[in-house]
Amino acid sequence: MLWRCSWVKQRRKILNALSFSSIDGQFSPKARETGEFSRRVALKPLTHDDVYSRLRESPSDLKTLSFFFWCAKQNNYFHDDRAFDHMVGVVEKLARRYKSVDRVVEELRLSGCAIKPRVLLLLLEIFWRGHLYDKAIEVYKGMSSFGYVPNTRAMNMMMDVLFKYDLVDRALEVFEGIRVRNFFSFDIALSHLCSRRDSVKVKIVLKMMIREGFYPNSERFGQILGVFCRTGCVAQGFQVVALMVCSGVSVSVNVWSMLVSGFFRSGEPQKAVDLFNKMIQIGCSPNLVTYTSLLKGFMDLGMVDEAFSVLSRVQSKGLAPDIVLCNVMIHTFTRLGRFQEARNVFTSLKKRKLVADRYTFASVVSSVCLSREFDLLPSFADGIGTELDLVTGNSLINCFSKSGHGSYALKVFCNMSNKDLALDCYTYTGFLTALCLGGAPARDAVGIYEKIIRKKIRLDAHFHTAMIDGLVEVGEYNTALRLFNRCILEKYPLDVVSYTVAIKGLVRAKRIDEACSVLSKMREAGVMPNRRTYRTIISGLCEEKEKDKVKKILWECIEEGVELDPNTKFKVLCLLSRYHRDVSEFRSVFEKWTYNFDVSGSCDELSVSSG
DNA sequence: ATAGGGTTAG
Secondary structure, X not given: OHHHHOHHHHHHHHHHHOOHXXXXXXXXXXXXXXXXXXXXXXXXXXXXXXXXXXXXXXXXXXXXXXXXXXXXXXXXXXXXXXXXXXXXXXXXXXXXXXXXXXXXXXXXXXXXXXXXXXXXXXXXXXXXXXXXXHHHHHHHHHHHHXXXXXXXXXXXXXXXXXXXXXXXXXXXXXXXXXXXXXXXHHHHHHHHHHHOOOXXXXXXXXXXXXXXXXXXXXXXXXXXHHHHHHOOOHHHHXXXXXXXXXXXXXXXXXXXXXXXXXXXXXXXXXXXXXXXXXXXHOOOOOOHHHHHHHHHHHHHXXXXXXXXXXXXXXXXXXXXXXXXXXXXXXXXXXXXXXXXXXXXXXXXXXXXXXXXXXXXXXXXXXXXXXXXXXXXXXXXXHHHOOOOOHHHHHHHHHHHHHXXXXXXXXXXXXXXXOOOXXXXXXXXXXXXXXXXXXXXXXXXXXXXXXXXXXXXXXXXXXXXXXXXXXXXXXXXXXXXXXXXXXXXXXXOOOOHHHHHHHHHHHHHOOOHHHHHHHHHHHHHOOOOOOHHHHHHHHHHHHHOXXXXXXXXXXXXXXXXXXXXXXXXXXXXXXXXXXXXXXXXXXXXXXXXXXXXHHHOOOHHHHHXXXX
């Protein structure tokens, strides 16, 4: 833990170095009362080396512990890390022998050691340092049953333990219960809340901390800034930078880079660019990380030209791309459908003396999958046996199942399950897709789907949609729609794709009226239909020659400003052109359509390349 | 405990 390395430790070192302990040890009457230890030690100055060798030589664990407590009681003597670390093994043995902490304390008492608050506090600290958190909790509980009110230090430790056990609410209860919070109270809370990326609680605790007159150290400041920038609270990040300046922490390139990516993440590219210019203005030169943030930021917002200008800037600066930048480039080219260029970056890694990592692998797998160059897959099969992380595994499962290599996909899934990874909805979605495409009986797939739901992990719309779509694709319309309706009832997350898939099922089942009612239901639920939704329902209606319904939905589509694909437009034209009155009603719309046909017939291609 | 990066459905 970092917080031990601060000035408290320094102070102890100084005090110990000054050897006040020797004077106290010799003349304090209390020391004489403690018997054996005092007679042996008190005459000499109490040094860390001395204490350590005595701790090691001590014949019984109980005696060792009593001696440890006795030393700690001496004025201005503070145990060093070595002594504490040694005691971890000792108390571990005692706890094992006596089963419970209460019994250890009782045995201590029987052996003549007075049980004072300080004793329990030290015991707590030993367990805490030794990561024996269950025992630490026992000591803490024991304190109150002895009638001691835990002090700030004890409560700090307990809060830390509760955070480590993921008991955030209880940890914060302890935090709030600390009457006089010190720097460490805040620092521990902030460090845990930062690693949990809980920007809301970080905000609250940081405010309290400053109100009570403390400032985070530079490392914690950086962490806090990182959390705000990553969670879309860049405005707060900005305020944190102001605080850093006030408390004398230097604003490094890292800080600027974080803010740049933070502004992009919050969808404010102009502010990111302004900041970038500002940093140059004040003489802080951007590095590869800053450029990578810019590149990624522009790409995420579809500002392709700007993104490429960043690349040429990197080139003109003579900066050699590192593996992260190369990974971003592979990803960028893939998203633009420029698969060959993505491949070129990948093959250039060797020349650049860079080593591909799991990010590279995951991006390349997805690139191969999107480019449908499945013949490259066998080379990935080697990866199945190797160390897979969650994302790479997910990427592989997805790629294998889409390319009809269901058995490989299942192999990866099994591999991941055996590895004690926290499988997420990507994994389960890929798994279900592999099952459905691999021809598993619908009933089995649904059974597994329901089992996964019962796991109570966070599932998203993709997951449910994959199952429903899988059923639609094998013609199990009734089951598919039953699951879809249950999703609505249970308020499972559903998105445009989910509704579109359900409409597809209804269209295929020739239940056109129900398809139309799902369309209006989705609007009521606040989910707006997109081009694919309209394409699905309008093609269905055209096939059924439902002229009037086509007209109604076409108007809605036009009103919502959704542009149909050429294929669907053609179907509509075919159906309606037979009726003069309808043609005249839509004349202006149709004219625009035919104009667009002439200008660009490659509408679909564009939509593919933009993801 | 990390300044920047990777995976999904029609």
